[in-house]
């Protein structure tokens with residue numbers, strides 16, 4: 001049996017082109033992959049480490065909102081996924097830490113901030 005002829009008008013993008021354009025809108029494959037994996041990982045980490053470690057060191061009890069990378073990962077995936085390199089911080093401590101890092105000239109890469117929260 002012959003399959004009915006299908007054709008697409010020339011101006012309509014192919015499935016490949018549609019997917020490629022959607023990828024460009026969503027960001028890179030890595031950003032999507034690590035975005036979803038990181039969201040799950042940071043939630044689990046915050047559940048296990050719910051208090052801000054910097055406040056705790058000062059005797060304050062503060063709920064953490066951010067999983068911070070102690071050493072800036074700068075895109076290094078091994079460092080990024082190393083839980084030993086993570087710490088729970090409240091937003092003020094995270095921002096203070098980031099500002100002092102900026103003052104010291106140890107700027108964290110774009111990825112840290114976008115992924116920490």
Ligand SMILES: [Zn+2]
Nearest residue numbers: 052055090093
């Ligand atoms: Zn804090």
